[in-house]
Amino acid sequence: xxxxxxxxxxxxxxxxxxxxxxxxxxxxxxxxxxxxxxxxxxxxxxxxxxxxxxxxxxxxxxxxxxxxxxxxxxxxxxxxxxxxxxxxxxxxxxxxxxxxxxxxxxxxxxxxxxxxxxxxxxxxxxxxxxxxxxxxxxxxxxxxxxxxxxxxxxxxxxxxxxxxxxxxxxxxxxxxxxxxxxxxxxxxxxxxxxxxxxxxxxxxxxxxxxxxxxxxxxxxxxxxxxxxxxxxxxxxxxxxxxxxxxxxxxxxxxxxxxxxxxxxxxxxxxxxxxxxxxxxxxxxxxxxxxxxxxxxxxxxxxxxxxxxxxxxxxxxxxxxxxxxxxxxxxxxxxxxxxxxxxxxxxxxxxxxxxxxxxxxxxxxxxxxxxxxxxxxxxxxxxxxx
Amino acid sequence: xxxxxxxxxxxxxxxxxxxxxxxxxxxxxxxxxxxxxxxxxxxxxxxxxxxxxxxxxxxxxxxxxxxxxxxxxxxxxxxxxxxxxxxxxxxxxxxxxxxxxxxxxxxxxxxxxxxxxxxxxxxxxxxxxxxxxxxxxxxxxxxxxxxxxxxxxxxxxxxxxxxxxxxxxxxxxxxxxxxxxxxxxxxxxxxxxxxxxxxxxxxxxxxxxxxxxxxxxxxxxxxxxxxxxxxxxxxxxxxxxxxxxxxxxxxxxxxxxxxxxxxxxxxxxxxxxxxxxxxxxxxxxxxxxxxxxxxxxxxxxxxxxxxxxxxxxxxxxxxxxxxxxxxxxxxxxxxxxxxxxxxxxxxxxxxxxxxxxxxxxxxxxxxxxxxxxxxxxxxxxxxxxxxxxxxxxxxxxxxxxxxxxxxxxxxxxxxxxxxxxxxxxxxxxxxxxxxxxxxxxxxxxxxxxxxxxxxxxxxxxxxxxxxxxxxxxxxxxxxxxxxxxxxxxxxxxxxxxxxxxxxxxxxxxxxxxxxx
Numbered sequence: 001x002x003x004x005x006x007x008x009x010x011x012x013x014x015x016x017x018x019x020x021x022x023x024x025x026x027x028x029x030x031x032x033x034x035x036x037x038x039x040x041x042x043x044x045x046x047x048x049x050x051x052x053x054x055x056x057x058x059x060x061x062x063x064x065x066x067x068x069x070x071x072x073x074x075x076x077x078x079x080x081x082x083x084x085x086x087x088x089x090x091x092x093x094x095x096x097x098x099x100x101x102x103x104x105x106x107x108x109x110x111x112x113x114x115x116x117x118x119x120x121x122x123x124x125x126x127x128x129x130x131x132x133x134x135x136x137x138x139x140x141x142x143x144x145x146x147x148x149x150x151x152x153x154x155x156x157x158x159x160x161x162x163x164x165x166x167x168x169x170x171x172x173x174x175x176x177x178x179x180x181x182x183x184x185x186x187x188x189x190x191x192x193x194x195x196x197x198x199x200x201x202x203x204x205x206x207x208x209x210x211x212x213x214x215x216x217x218x219x220x221x222x223x224x225x226x227x228x229x230x231x232x233x234x235x236x237x238x239x240x241x242x243x244x245x246x247x248x249x250x251x252x253x254x255x256x257x258x259x260x261x262x263x264x265x266x267x268x269x270x271x272x273x274x275x276x277x278x279x280x281x282x283x284x285x286x287x288x289x290x291x292x293x294x295x296x297x298x299x300x301x302x303x304x305x306x307x308x309x310x311x312x313x314x315x316x317x318x319x320x321x322x323x324x325x326x327x328x329x330x331x332x333x334x335x336x337x338x339x340x341x342x343x344x345x346x347x348x349x350x351x352x353x354x355x356x357x358x359x360x361x362x363x364x365x366x367x368x369x370x371x372x373x374x375x376x377x378x379x380x381x382x383x384x385x
Numbered sequence: 386x387x388x389x390x391x392x393x394x395x396x397x398x399x400x401x402x403x404x405x406x407x408x409x410x411x412x413x414x415x416x417x418x419x420x421x422x423x424x425x426x427x428x429x430x431x432x433x434x435x436x437x438x439x440x441x442x443x444x445x446x447x448x449x450x451x452x453x454x455x456x457x458x459x460x461x462x463x464x465x466x467x468x469x470x471x472x473x474x475x476x477x478x479x480x481x482x483x484x485x486x487x488x489x490x491x492x493x494x495x496x497x498x499x500x501x502x503x504x505x506x507x508x509x510x511x512x513x514x515x516x517x518x519x520x521x522x523x524x525x526x527x528x529x530x531x532x533x534x535x536x537x538x539x540x541x542x543x544x545x546x547x548x549x550x551x552x553x554x555x556x557x558x559x560x561x562x563x564x565x566x567x568x569x570x571x572x573x574x575x576x577x578x579x580x581x582x583x584x585x586x587x588x589x590x591x592x593x594x595x596x597x598x599x600x601x602x603x604x605x606x607x608x609x610x611x612x613x614x615x616x617x618x619x620x621x622x623x624x625x626x627x628x629x630x631x632x633x634x635x636x637x638x639x640x641x642x643x644x645x646x647x648x649x650x651x652x653x654x655x656x657x658x659x660x661x662x663x664x665x666x667x668x669x670x671x672x673x674x675x676x677x678x679x680x681x682x683x684x685x686x687x688x689x690x691x692x693x694x695x696x697x698x699x700x701x702x703x704x705x706x707x708x709x710x711x712x713x714x715x716x717x718x719x720x721x722x723x724x725x726x727x728x729x730x731x732x733x734x735x736x737x738x739x740x741x742x743x744x745x746x747x748x749x750x751x752x753x754x755x756x757x758x759x760x761x762x763x764x765x766x767x768x769x770x771x772x773x774x775x776x777x778x779x780x781x782x783x784x785x786x787x788x789x790x791x792x793x794x795x796x797x798x799x800x801x802x803x804x805x806x807x808x809x810x811x812x813x814x815x816x817x818x819x820x821x822x823x824x825x826x827x828x829x830x831x832x833x834x835x836x837x838x839x840x841x842x843x844x845x846x847x848x849x850x851x852x853x854x855x856x857x858x859x860x861x862x863x864x865x866x867x868x869x870x871x872x873x874x875x876x877x878x879x880x881x882x883x884x885x886x887x888x889x890x891x892x893x894x895x896x897x898x899x900x901x
Contacts (some may be wrong), residue, residue: 226758229745236740243697243727243735244749245718363403 016300019350020309023298027340034336035328042327050336053319061200068201070311070318072275075211076101077310079266080292082218085301087148087259089222091235094256096137096152097263098289099159100130104264105271105286106163109178109278112188113170119188123268130264131257133159138256142249148256156285164280177277190272207269212307214262219303231255263289294341297348316340392455394419394582395440395471395551400449402435409435410446413608415601417551422573422583424593424614426626427603428826433586436603437553441466441473472544473553478536480528486539487511487524490546507546514545518575533682534565541572552576553584558592562682563854563887570596588626588827590619591855602626627827635859637838642862643673646846647694647815652703654686654693662701663689665870671815676837676847678861678878682890686870687850688730691819694848695727696720697735708814721750726813728804728821730850736804737792744773744788747807780806781832798829805833809840816840819850834860854883868892 028047035043049056054066080097087094094100108126111117117125133155140146171178181188190205198204222228234241234251241248266288271278295313299305320337393416402410410432417423427433438444440451442460450457453469460466480489487504490511496503511524520538528536537557544552554573558566573596577583587593593600594614602609602625609625624630648670656663663686671677679687692698694705696717705713712720721727729735737746748757748769756772757765773788782802784790792800801821808816818837822830837860840847851857857864857878864876866889874889874896888894 224764225762226753226764227762229752229764233738233741233745233749237734237738239734240736240738240749242717243695243729245716245721 015351015354016302016305016347019347019354020298020300020305022350023343023346024312024340026346027343030343031336031339034339035332038332039327042324046323046328046332047336049322049324050316050319053315053322056322064199065201066318068199068204069275070314071199071208072201072203072205072273073270073318074311074314075207076266076270076288077291077295077314078211078215078307079262079269080289081295081299081306081310082215082303083259083262083266083289084292085296085299085303085306086218086222086262087255088296088301089235090231090251090255091238092141092148092252092255092259094134094137094152094259094263095149095290095293096134096155096256097259097292098285098287099152099156100133100260100263101267101289101292102156102163102285103133103159104130104267105278106159106166107264108268108271109181110166110170112181112185112272113179116185117188119190119272122188122272123265126268127261127265130267131261134256134258134260134263135253137260138253141256142252156289160282160285163278164282167278167280171278171280176279176281178280180277181272181274188272189274190269203273203275205273207273211266211269214265215303215307218262222303263292291341298341300347300351313337313341391419393417393452394454396452396455397436397440398450398452400436400439400446400451402439402444402446408606410439411606411608412448413603415608415611417582417584418599419582420577420580421598422577422585422596424585424587424597424600425603426588426590426593426600426622428588428626431603431626432606433603434555435606437473437555437584437586440471440553467547467549470548470550471553472547472549472551473555474537474540474544474557476556476559478540480536480539482529483527485525485527486522486531486535486542489528489539490524490543492543494547511542511546514542518545518579519572520545532565533560534562534568537561537565537569538572541576550580551582551584553586555586556588557585558587558589559852560683562891563883564891566592589855590622593622594619604628623827629828635834635838637841640674640841640862642675643844645670646673646708647671647848648704648706649694650704650706652690652693652705653701654689654698655701656689657698661870663870664693666703667867667870667872668703669865669872671846671848673814673846674841674844675863676841676849676861677863677865678849678851678857679867679872680851680857680864680886680890681867683852685867687819687867689870690867691727691730691817691850695725695817721811724814726750726808726811726816728801728808728816728818730819730823732797732800732804737800739791739793741792742788743777743782743784743790743792743795743803744769746792746803747773747776747788750807750811776803776806776810782806798825801825801829801833805836809836813845815846815848817848817850820852821849822851822853822856830856854886857886858883866890 028051032043032047035046053070054063057063057066080101083097083100084094104126107129108122111122111125137148137151137155140151141148167178190207192202192205195204195206195208196202222232230241230246231251234246234248238248241251270276270288291313295306295310298313299307299309316337320334323332396416398414400410400413401408413432413436415425415436425433425436435444439446440460442462442465445461451460452458458469460469481492484492487508491507496506508524514520515522520542522535522538522542523531526535528539557569561569570592573583573585585593585597597614599611599613600617600622601611602622604626650668652664652667653662654664667690669677679690681687689698693700696715700713703713704711707720707723707725710723712723715723733739738749751757752764756768759765770788776782777788780802783799784795792803795803805821816837821833821837825833837847837849849861859878861878864878864881864886865872866874866876866886868890869892873892874894876886876889889896
């Protein structure tokens, strides 16, 4: 019995899930403490509101509708976290996912609004543009030894301002926002396959099942194929990959291209639902790519795990909007969800701590049994005499 | 017993040090007499380093005590050890490359007046010490300009300058030529005669037999015993170290050599470290059925030569031919599939993906073959497992969980066996083996030497690169000595002596090289 229990906790998957849950709980706890410090009276209600998100609504149809919106925002996050996770497995930290997401958003909207392309072509344009941006980072890394984090961050800003400039040409005359997609080009809206009716929310589209399918594909590629074997080998040990004849530079570039394509695809999955219009005067890179980092780590760097972690992060963020604005300022909701997301990054630290604790306990148990047997031996020796 | 009348200079009593999952030192007792040279012998992972770290205050033992001159002492950190007069020459020297010898010696204990360093006083003391013990150094020379031997003497002077009484030498001969080794032995004897107590950590039996008074043997964290060198033999020591009888000599019959398999002409490879070329116009050949060894002191271009041949670094000029095919600019994969196997110098850097399982590492050179990858690019896990298990069985690779063990958790010897298995089973025409036995225990060395000879007997060509003199003298059919990027001599291991080899290695002698 005892042995079975031990092996259960020694299981990598179980450890990952437990570590993720610990991080979530810690994040909520610290978020709660911050709320307490600011205004003790409303803290309990605020944290519950955040947790509840759409459950706060009275009727089940409203609950379903807002569950739908959380899902709509989760789909691009899943893809951003997949982009980061995929590159991370190859030893690359694709912080440029934010820029790849931005450029994907820009080109998806431009293809839809300026070129009147149908949705599936818009997706391809978005993924391709993200891939191009990723490839730039990849080439710089492979041939000029430029750190992908540095080039990624710079490209994030470059792509933001390029997209602002590009989308100026398709923005509404009276506002800084791009034209309404549904009004200009209905063909570009993602098909819903009836999901909109199920949720009673017109923004719920095939983006959600596509994101899940993509997660499964990434998992299969990484775990089951020769390509994944090569990529992971390159990530774990670049020198060994080179030694056994893998084209480690090419692998690096391809990885960042694919990462970029996934992020760009994710942007299309969001903006082609029509839920949000691009603000051409925005001065910050959309947070989706950065939140993808937290989602990837909270999901234990597992493609399937990132589906759940992405949902959780969006759940908290959406829930934050429900916090009573008479008690707390609007920024507090963002702050608390940021704290929770930040702590999500500690999953691997938690796993490390857990492993150490298990090892220590085993050591102690071993010592105890050794002592016992030694004493037994002594006793037996005595009896024999 | 008379020993009890004079307490040990340093005594470690019943030392036990545990790490999670392993007992690194299990109840070890070691007494160092004043004025003796005491060898500490053991394989890699036997617990020598841990024991020395305990003595140096880097680790605190769970049980046991340390006595100096019979008085219990507490060593909490290296400063305590220094205060007790314990000094150590590390395997990798701790010297500042761009400082002079004198500056390095006085570093940390500079004699000063009102904050100004009084170098004159220091110089006099250093010169006096170097004269007394025969440690010839030029106090004003810059460390990066002097030989490894002189760097080591600087390290020794550092200990003497601090008036250390207990001197620890951690594998001091690994980086030296035979002549320098002989010199070091004399220095150690002189130090002992002057009343210094020396702990000499080594796994080289010849040196221990030559210089030590007593020897303590460790095996897997346990103390096997302490013996007087006078009353023991090399064979007994190796049996104590390994736990069984070991074949110390390599048996091989005469072989008729065949066609040239690898031919290298005027090969030049640039260095990554300095601006000069690391390999300069090197030419040689390896025929089937022979083992050719590139000997030399570490850092004379052997690494770069191998990188050039195996494709890890681009060559600057020259030509490499494998089985008649020009592979000078071929990709690594092309070289591999054309019949070249490579046991790399650094098994952790190049040889293994440590976070991969053993089976994934075993197919590292073969995973793309149809047997292991289908047309759609999916891995055939079943075949990979089967293949890995046959090799694990045939090469006796031991690990915790068999084929799925993470390579990182395996012992060094078994990691190396996995690489050797992978590279030999590729059935290559040419095997390039770079320091294939580095850091391995006697049993594993014996195994790998046997495999190299088997390859040769099967009519394959073997290019061995080695820094170990014993290996250079016993394994190959021909020796090529490399010095400062050039091949300076070709020797026949049957007729040459270690002294002659040493002269070539030190660049003091040059000979004709048969370039085929």
